[in-house]
Amino acid sequence: METTKKYKWALTGLIVMILLNAATLITIWINQPDGKDWRKHRNQKHDRGSIQEYMKDQLDITDQQAETIVELRREHYREIRSFRDSLDQHRRAYFKFVMSDDAGDQTKRDSVLNLLTGQYENIEGLLYSHMTEIKELLNEEQQAKFEKMMLNTFFKEHNKRKEGNQKGN
Structure with missing residues (x-):
């Protein structure tokens, strides 16, 4: 039994x-989003050009604009790679500090935190420059579409969490 x-x-x-x-x-x-997703343009090899194809479809950009955007993106990712590596190092240093016996030392904490914050500011500055360069390539109609596309991309996850929190209340 x-x-x-x-x-x-x-x-x-x-x-x-x-x-x-x-x-x-x-x-x-x-609950899949109804909106178009640039990732659907990817093939099985996860083609890096998928975002350009998506932008061509959504923004009606010319081949010349697409080529310039490809070059801007390559340059942007080369620049940002070194900042991300540095950011990772500062994150590790901050974590080690938090876990160390010196964690109560406010001066050391502020120093490490300032380094970390500076790296975030650098990355945000690079993103701002990159977006500005792309925006300057586009005409007014394309800029309006680009703005909507970027807002949907950057804040999609934030909006999902916000909607989920509102439903839970």
Whole structure:
């Protein structure tokens, strides 16, 4: 009887897990965003040109504009790579400081935090410059579409969390 009882509980647990997985997959499938997603333009090799194809479709940019944007993006990613590496080093230093015995030293904390904050400012400055360069390539109609596209891209996750919090209240 003991083995039968264990078997029934295991079977019940298995069925519950299957139902939970099915419900999760259905929820994810139903809640997919209706908007177009630039990632859908990617092929199986995750082509780096997918964003340019998406921009061509959405912004009606010319081939010349697309080529210039490709060059701007390459340059931007080369610049930002070194800043991200530095940011990672500062994050590690901050984490080590927080976990160290000196964590209560306000002066050291401020010093490490200022270095970390400076790196974030540098990265945001590079992003601002990059967006400005791209915006200058576009005509007024394309700029308006670009602004909407970037807002949707940058704040998509934020809006999802915000909507989820509002539903929970």
